[in-house]
Amino acid sequence: MIVKGIREELLDLLIRLGESTHPREFLVILKERDGIIEELDLVPGTISRPSSASFSPEMLPLDLHKAGSAHSHPSGPLRPSDADLRYFSSMGRYHIIVGPPYTRADWRCFTAKGEPCELEVIP
């Protein structure tokens, strides 16, 4: 699967989700259609929790269109934590982190290995 970019509408939704769950964290699964990330799925039991310390990848719905994940860092920098890196690879290739002050500039995308990657925003 080659992902070309993320739908602008979904990116805005992720940023708003970060803002509305602040100061708690959210975690969702990202799904692609025809190479564009444009949908999200909730991970059971993970939305709006105080921390992402534990969650089990076995709880993830099996989905061929799974592209990655998105979550917020209400108090941390926009880069993956050690805990993030442990689950990234089980959730796909592209991982978005959003954080305060939750503007259009406050997001980053990383590979499953935690390296920054470019994701085109597609209107």
Ligand SMILES: [Zn+2]
């Ligand atoms: Zn994190």
